[in-house]
Amino acid sequence: MHTENLSTPSISGMLNEDLLSGVSEPGSSVQKGKGILKDQPFDSEQLTKSWKDFSDTVDAAQLKSALSVREPILSDGFNIIYNLDNDVQLQRIIQDLKPKLLAYLHGVLHNEKITLEFNVTENPEEILNKPYTNQEKFNMMATRYPVLGMMKQRFGLDFD
DSSP states (O other), rough: OOOOOOOOHHHHOOOOOOHHTTOOOOSOOEEEEEEEEEEEEOHHHHHHHHHHHHHHHHHHHHHHHHHHOOOOOOTTTTTTEEEEHHHHHHHIIIIIIIHHHHHHHHHHTBBTTTEEEEEOOOOOOHTTTOOSSSHHHHHHHHHTTTTHHHHHHHHHHOOO
């Protein structure tokens, strides 16, 4: 399993001139005091890969699932929008994951201008059609790929 250290940088480390001397950043950067504010551009594909890599490190199954259901949307500038199914997911992600996710994206994408916005989906039909149980997931996949149903029956497969 791939895990990343998701700690945030310390203020004392950022003020230490030895860390910044002789370091050149790829892409564009803007001077901010003694530190460097990274603002390297990135595209939706890089964002989606980084988002998936982060969601793979999340231990809580519900939060991992909530971050994996959809792809993040890259909006104006470096604003990232992500839609969730309900207010419980919204509160848990904002409290438990948003700071870690933001720090992770800042580091991996080399851009500290990234902002995150989480919204609750207002489309109840999308929520109703979402498979949750293993049986519902299998049924949805079997409708797309009928050979799965035949394989399950032929080999006597089960979900456990």
